[in-house]
Amino acid sequence: MSNIIFTSPAKYVQGKGALETLGQNVESIGRKPLVLSDDVVWEITGETVGKSLEEKDIDFHYVLFNGEASLNEIERIAEEGRNEAADFVIGVGGGKTLDTAKAVADELGKSIVIVPSTASTDAPTSALSVIYNDDGVFESYKFYNKNPELVLVDTKIVAGAPPRLFASGIADAMATWVEARATIKSNGEAMAGGKTSIAAAAIAKACEETLFSYGHSAYKAVEKGLVTKQVEAVVEANTLLSGLGFESGGLAAAHAIHNGFTVLDGDIHHLTHGEKVAYGTLTQLVLELHPEAEIEKYISFYQSLGLPVTLEDMHLENVSYEDLVKVGKAATQEGETMGNLSSEVTAEDVADAILAVNQLSQK
Numbered sequence: 453m454s455n456i457i458f459t460s461p462a463k464y465v466q467g468k469g470a471l472e473t474l475g476q477n478v479e480s481i482g483r484k485p486l487v488l489s490d491d492v493v494w495e496i497t498g499e500t501v502g503k504s505l506e507e508k509d510i511d512f513h514y515v516l517f518n519g520e521a522s523l524n525e526i527e528r529i530a531e532e533g534r535n536e537a538a539d540f541v542i543g544v545g546g547g548k549t550l551d552t553a554k555a556v557a558d559e560l561g562k563s564i565v566i567v568p569s570t571a572s573t574d575a576p577t578s579a580l581s582v583i584y585n586d587d588g589v590f591e592s593y594k595f596y597n598k599n600p601e602l603v604l605v606d607t608k609i610v611a612g613a614p615p616r617l618f619a620s621g622i623a624d625a626m627a628t629w630v631e632a633r634a635t636i637k638s639n640g641e642a643m644a645g646g647k648t649s650i651a652a653a654a655i656a657k658a659c660e661e662t663l664f665s666y667g668h669s670a671y672k673a674v675e676k677g678l679v680t681k682q683v684e685a686v687v688e689a690n691t692l693l694s695g696l697g698f699e700s701g702g703l704a705a706a707h708a709i710h711n712g713f714t715v716l717d718g719d720i721h722h723l724t725h726g727e728k729v730a731y732g733t734l735t736q737l738v739l740e741l742h743p744e745a746e747i748e749k750y751i752s753f754y755q756s757l758g759l760p761v762t763l764e765d766m767h768l769e770n771v772s773y774e775d776l777v778k779v780g781k782a783a784t785q786e787g788e789t790m791g792n793l794s795s796e797v798t799a800e801d802v803a804d805a806i807l808a809v810n811q812l813s814q815k
């Protein structure tokens with residue numbers, strides 16, 4: 453019997469204006485960080501990051517992120533880190549920036565500090581990256597020995613990001629309990645490499661409860677750029693609860709189907725990670741034979757957040773059955789987390805369930 457494994461970052465800080473405390477929170481970690489961020493995010497955060505680090509005499513080297521969490525991009529940035537003798541890495545941005553920053557830190561053998569600029573995924577807390585090829589097709593999960601040293605979330609910045617990203621983070625987080633529950637039921641293994649602890653299960657469950665309670669009002673607040681108590685709760689659910697809950701709780705069909713969707717060409721590539729996960733979650737609920745009323749509760753919640761629940765929403769209204777079987781093949785391939793739902797699910801089962809979600813959502 454394998455062990456229970458629970459893993460987490462050393463420290464999590466969240467609040468309005470938290471970015472101003474970056475310097476004081478990292479001064480014990482190192483003196484010369486490589487800071488990775490794309491141009492959009494750097495425009496929003498660069499001045500505060502710079503000021504906060506300079507206050508503590510921390511001399512940083514900024515590198516512009518090019519947009520894909522690919523092995524080529526990781527190698528390019530790691531090379532800069534070596535040349536600059538960086539002694540730790542700070543990633544500032546969305547999921548792809550953060551995943552790349554984690555991989556760079558691992559290459560350099562240094563600590564990683566994560567500053568999410570959006571609550572769009574549960575990437576911040578985990579000790580893994582999702583790696584794509586340069587064209588954005590899912591390639592693999594890359595695992596590390598250690599979680600981030602620090603995750604620091606400024607809710608003012610996160611709430612100022614496009615509401616679509618916030619809704620995407622809710623979708624990623626809604627998958628957490630659905631997938632952890634399946635992993636527990638099948639006695640599967642979580643991403644952390646062991647069985648699900650009571651702690652991880654409780655966190656995953658609290659994640660879903662928080663989102664059903666406050667997700668919609670938080671989304672409405674973010675549409676107006678407000679940081680309410682509801683927003684704080686949902687940012688915590690999207691980031692901390694979902695992050696701990698998926699990594700130590702387990703992924704199953706929803707994320708395997710998300711990864712499957714990335715093999716398709718076309719407009720689906722313009723959807724966010726969370727949007728594809730939303731449809732994957734509904735597909736998992738169908739595969740699990742949940743009562744219609746239960747699935748409809750998820751569908752209407754997603755609809756209220758502008759998340760995709762039909763094939764048309766997914767830009768797949770003209771998709772062929774063969775292409776859906778391709779998605780199913782990728783989702784059920786050896787090593788995919790579909791095994792945490794059941795090892796008996798076939799590519800055709802996935803294709804049929806994707807179509808069944810579309811039918812349920814038309815009602």
Ligand SMILES: NC(=O)c1ccc[n+]([C@@H]2O[C@H](COP(=O)([O-])OP(=O)(O)OC[C@H]3O[C@@H](n4cnc5c(N)ncnc54)[C@H](O)[C@@H]3O)[C@@H](O)[C@H]2O)c1
Nearest residue numbers: 492546547548569570572573574575578580581582613725
């Ligand atoms: N490692 C993990 O544990 C894990 C978990 C979940 C998801 N992921 C990965 O995360 C990635 C998806 O991340 P994502 O959805 O954040 O997308 P992303 O990183 O591709 O893009 C985010 C976009 O939002 C913009 N942005 C970020 N903050 C902003 C702000 N405050 N204001 C305006 N624009 C802002 C960025 O410039 C960028 O264009 C996928 O690759 C997925 O596989 C990883």
Ligand SMILES: [Zn+2]
Nearest residue numbers: 573574624729
């Ligand atoms: Zn995810």
